[in-house]
Amino acid sequence: MQNIKFLGTSNHFLNKTAVSSMLLSFASSEGFEVDNIEYNFVDSKKMYSLNKDYLNHTTDTDIITFDYSENKTISAEVYISKDMMIENAKENSQTLENECIRLVSHALFHCMGYKDKSPNEKKTMRLKEEEFISAVSRETKLDV
Numbered sequence: 063m064q065n066i067k068f069l070g071t072s073n074h075f076l077n078k079t080a081v082s083s084m085l086l087s088f089a090s091s092e093g094f095e096v097d098n099i100e101y102n103f104v105d106s107k108k109m110y111s112l113n114k115d116y117l118n119h120t121t122d123t124d125i126i127t128f129d130y131s132e133n134k135t136i137s138a139e140v141y142i143s144k145d146m147m148i149e150n151a152k153e154n155s156q157t158l159e160n161e162c163i164r165l166v167s168h169a170l171f172h173c174m175g176y177k178d179k180s181p182n183e184k185k186t187m188r189l190k191e192e193e194f195i196s197a198v199s200r201e202t203k204l205d206v
Contacts, residue, residue, distance in 0.1 A: 064096050070103035070144070075159045080201040084194060085170055089136055094174055097137045101166060109143040124150055127169040140169040160195050167194035 066082045089096050104112075112126055113119045124146035128139040142165050151161035171190050172178075178187040 065098045066096065067100045068103070069100065071101075071162070075157075076162050077198070077201075080198050081163060081166055083201060084198050085166070087197070088167070088170060088194060089174065092174055094131075094134045094136055097135050099136060099138050099140065099170070099173075101140045101142060101169070103142050103144050103147075106143055106145040109141060109146070112141055122146060125165050125168055127172045129173045131173045136170070136173045138169060138173050140166075142166075142169075163195050163198050164191045167191050170194075 064086060066085060068076065068078050086096055106122060110122060113123050124143050126141045130137040147161050147165060148158065151158045168191060171187060176187055176190060177183040
């Protein structure tokens, strides 16, 4: 089906076509198929509520991925905190676009089985995210 939606964000800093293309490409390169991914960009109040209600966490977070994938077919509902995304971009001296792309890819990689609990897992996840950001950047330059 390959249905990828971005809700609650605008096109002015996210090339949805390029990002969607890379999501499909990265998934395919590891033998996965994307059925449905819905990215919901929400405020910190909504994110806190989701974190508390579904994960029993009473802290802020930048992303929550509800992964419904089965048999290498990706299906997920993703929530990204717009407030944390902006804060993370500032803290890490990143553009808002790159931070957004990092979070979008982060959800995909979780659905593909990548973890980020241990230092080695975090290192692998960051490398995958950087590879994804670079690929989207190249795709965007080709579109110009």
